[in-house]
Amino acid sequence: MRTLQVDLGERSYPIYIGGGLLAETGEYFERHNLAKKSPLLIVTDEHVGPLYLSKLETSLQNSGYRTISKVVKAGEKSKSLEVFEEIMTTAIEGGLDRHSVVIALGGGVVGDLAGFVAASYMRGVKFVQIPTTILAHDSSVGGKVAVNHRLAKNMIGAFHQPEMVLYDVDTLQTLPERDVRSGLSxxxxxxxxxxxxxxxxxxxxxxxxxxxxxxxxxxxxxxxxxxxxxxxxxxxxxxxxxxxxxxxxxxxxxxxxxxxxxxxxxxxxxxxxxxxxxxxxxxxxxxxxxxxxxxxxxxxxxxxxxxxxxxxxxxxxxxxxxxxxxxxxxxxxxxxxxxxxxxxxxxxxxxxxxxxxxxxxxxxxxx
Amino acid sequence: MRTLQVDLGERSYPIYIGGGLLAETGEYFERHNLAKKSPLLIVTDEHVGPLYLSKLETSLQNSGYRTISKVVKAGEKSKSLEVFEEIMTTAIEGGLDRHSVVIALGGGVVGDLAGFVAASYMRGVKFVQIPTTILAHDSSVGGKVAVNHRLAKNMIGAFHQPEMVLYDVDTLQTLPERDVRSGLSxxxxxxxxxxxxxxxxxxxxxxxxxxxxxxxxxxxxxxxxxxxxxxxxxxxxxxxxxxxxxxxxxxxxxxxxxxxxxxxxxxxxxxxxxxxxxxxxxxxxxxxxxxxxxxxxxxxxxxxxxxxxxxxxxxxxxxxxxxxxxxxxxxxxxxxxxxxxxxxxxxxxxxxxxxxxxxxxxxxxxx
The missing domain is CATH 1.20.1090.10 (Dehydroquinate synthase-like - alpha domain)
Structure with missing residues (x-):
């Protein structure tokens, strides 16, 4: 397991890269002192959810966290204001408050989308990224989050740095070959x-x-x-x-x-x-x-x-x-x-x- | 004319309060070194637009600025993601770039809405507020911008400080009595x-x-x-x-x-x-x-x-x-x-x- 520190002053955060991290998420949340009283929102997509959502929920629940989740359709089309609004609805109905954490479980699309939710829900809550693609190594550094406008990509967004990134390379083993190539690009x-x-x-x-x-x-x-x-x-x-x-x-x-x-x-x-x-x-x-x-x-x-x-x-x-x-x-x-x-x-x-x-x-x- | 400095470190900005400021907007923009090559977007509503938009445009154009404008319906209902997206469309089609300034000409609704556009267009561009209500004296300080979700108010937003606030008290003379009382609250x-x-x-x-x-x-x-x-x-x-x-x-x-x-x-x-x-x-x-x-x-x-x-x-x-x-x-x-x-x-x-x-x-x- 390697740890890389992204150095951004008071917005600095670590990226943990290695195998088996997903099952240890609860411990990482505790180590980072993330609030247990407030519900966490996990955003994932219909490809990644069936593979890894329950493992993530179990780890968090074993550490005493309450989780709610929102599964969006896979693909760039979910990076829209419409899906963004749906997630906001889930967050409000689930009782997320200012101490809640939004977690992105998935690739760059889920990271950008959930990140913009975290940046704007109640004007900003904490954000944790759990990338499950190679491509997401790029979007997991730098805090750029956004949704697309039909006229242009990433046009609506924010700079919002995560609290940490948990990069479990075991999750990459299930990637379709085309996504592997795309990520390596x-x-x-x-x-x-x-x-x-x-x-x-x-x-x-x-x-x-x-x-x-x-x-x-x-x-x-x-x-x-x-x-x-x-x-x-x-x-x-x-x-x-x-x-x-x-x-x-x-x-x-x-x-x-x-x-x-x-x-x-x-x-x-x-x-x-x-x-x-x-x-x-x-x-x-x-x-x-x-x-x-x-x-x-x-x-x-x-x-x-x-x-x-x-x-x-x-x-x-x-x-x-x-x-x-x-x-x-x-x-x-x-x-x-x-x-x-x-x-x-x-x-x-x-x-x-x-x-x-x-x-x-x-x-x-x-x- | 009084000037009040809002002290927020590198995000500090002045509020100018007095009569006749609207017609001097162009000079204030020049004094603040706001870019002339990039188009400015003025957001206003159908009550304020007919009264003050052309005066504002004339002042800016006399100083060599190009302006585009978006007039939204008056009232809290315009603080929605739908109207937010419409303004984004106007901004993209009008060729706004990262050096453009979004101007809110109106009350708190226009300020919150245009402010969230400024906060998220291309992940953030400059913002100037020209309040035309008494109520907006509140929202013009502090950088809170947002739109409403149907389940709760101001649920989707950001902290985005303006470059300056131009408060022309002459524009308050046309306020309906009910809005005067509301603002004084x-x-x-x-x-x-x-x-x-x-x-x-x-x-x-x-x-x-x-x-x-x-x-x-x-x-x-x-x-x-x-x-x-x-x-x-x-x-x-x-x-x-x-x-x-x-x-x-x-x-x-x-x-x-x-x-x-x-x-x-x-x-x-x-x-x-x-x-x-x-x-x-x-x-x-x-x-x-x-x-x-x-x-x-x-x-x-x-x-x-x-x-x-x-x-x-x-x-x-x-x-x-x-x-x-x-x-x-x-x-x-x-x-x-x-x-x-x-x-x-x-x-x-x-x-x-x-x-x-x-x-x-x-x-x-x-x-």
Missing amino acids: EMIKHGLIWDKSFTDWCRDQSDKLLDLDPESLVYGLTLGCSIKAQVVSTDEREHGLRAILNLGHTLGHALEATGGYGQFLHGEAISIGMVAAAKIAVNRGRDQSIYLVTKDLFERFGLPTTIPSQMNEDDIIAAMMHDKKFKENQIIYVLPISIGEVEIVNDVTADDVRHVIQELKEEGQHV | EMIKHGLIWDKSFTDWCRDQSDKLLDLDPESLVYGLTLGCSIKAQVVSTDEREHGLRAILNLGHTLGHALEATGGYGQFLHGEAISIGMVAAAKIAVNRGRDQSIYLVTKDLFERFGLPTTIPSQMNEDDIIAAMMHDKKFKENQIIYVLPISIGEVEIVNDVTADDVRHVIQELKEEGQHV
Whole structure:
């Protein structure tokens, strides 16, 4: 078991990463002095709930906690204001008070959704994350919580740091293969923006990671979380450096929105986005190897690196225009300088993006 | 013109109170270095919009700002997630970015609603309040923003401090008489919890205040805001002292909820709530004069001090049970010790409240 401290002053919190943690949740809650008189609300989804909810409830109840739970539909579509309101109803009817804790048991969607509930219920209650996906290693660091608006992703949200994160890698063993790949996409991103040696490690370990080897997972998740924690500690509210975490996300979010939040998993969309960012960097004069290495890396993990030919450039660009990464109508773009190092630029034009979309569509047709 | 600084460390902000400020908004925005490249969103309601929106837009546009606006229906019912989502749509379609400012032009409803939009749009943008009611002097200090859930008031929200508050007392001249009385109710509350001499001043000035005498208004609003600012500076996130501001609100919110947020104005409901709190204090052994002075004070301002006989005790108690002021199932109640001084107690029972509801219903039938 590894413990990683996310350093944010009085909002600092630990991430516990290891096996068997779910059954020890009650003890962790006691160790963190979380109130026993107030009911806890567990938010999970219909995939994760049947597998792990009763184990979590049992552990909490054995330590004397009262729990209520809300099971939402799996998938990005639950990150809506409608589902948010349903959870609020459950919370009010269940008698949650200001000392209650909201627990997210699930992946990034459940974490973002339950986190925004915790941030806004009675103007903010405590929050604990129990991620059950690899992808969630990303959202479990940094306190960004949100729901989607039909016009753009993560548009309605808050910064709300958890009390702790309990990362039980045993829960990853039941992940569908596509979700494994999607999750590893964010892990790889953390190498690409910060640490060439971690990128090399990811490539070398691709088979073990895809096979969910526990030791590789604990190491990779700890490194991934640690890189994110270093960035977030420097810039909690995304005024500067934190933007490098958006590598691949400008185009990635637009692909997700254009596909109706159903066609691509998040990790798949940003895989394409990172390959596109590498291509834009090369088109602007960086070494061709950046594109080739990036593309090869994601292909090793079975992640998409091209854009389906039926997707329309104009739709994708329009979705980008609605995205938060626009600052006074300029695109803020994260581009690789080399493997393990990125820069934030503000002079990428819509035409540059349109051009690379066309290139990645053509690339897809050659396969 | 008076300036009051709300002291909250790096979240400190000024409240400007005086005549003619609306037409100078553009200059105040420039003085506060608010971004000109990003569009501003003005949220107002259908009562205030026709009177003051174009004046505000003109002032901002003369200083080089671009504005978009959203006019919502007047009244508490607009403090819903549905209207919140509509405003988010306007914001996204209008191209608001992270440097944009959301402006609340209106009373407490518009302030709370627009404030929660500012708190959650892209996880938080800047917020400026331009109150046009007396009641809003209360909500313009302290950064509490929220929308209602159908089961309870202000259940979904955040703490989000404004950049500044521009309080143009000229806009109060168009207030309907009932809103004037309702607003003065919160002003009187600030005396009752903190300052006997301010309470005496309010009683002595009741005619001038009801006649909207500008000098009395500027003085009373400055004192009211100043008391609230002192309390909030000590306890920004309501861990202790700040709860004294809830004098009259435990029962008041329940009366509003039971009446469907339409029967009582907020100031009317808390007027009854403060009289009820005085009565509970007397029932628990405090001097009878506390009740008599409190009741007389609100009667001078033409505010209600009894409960309509057709309201059901059980409905009111049930609404209270859903309210945030319950902590681990105990009622946290603010009770007067004397005029100008209150205490926070946790041993008021539902039966105590039921009893006082009956007393205030009987009192109403004697009139």
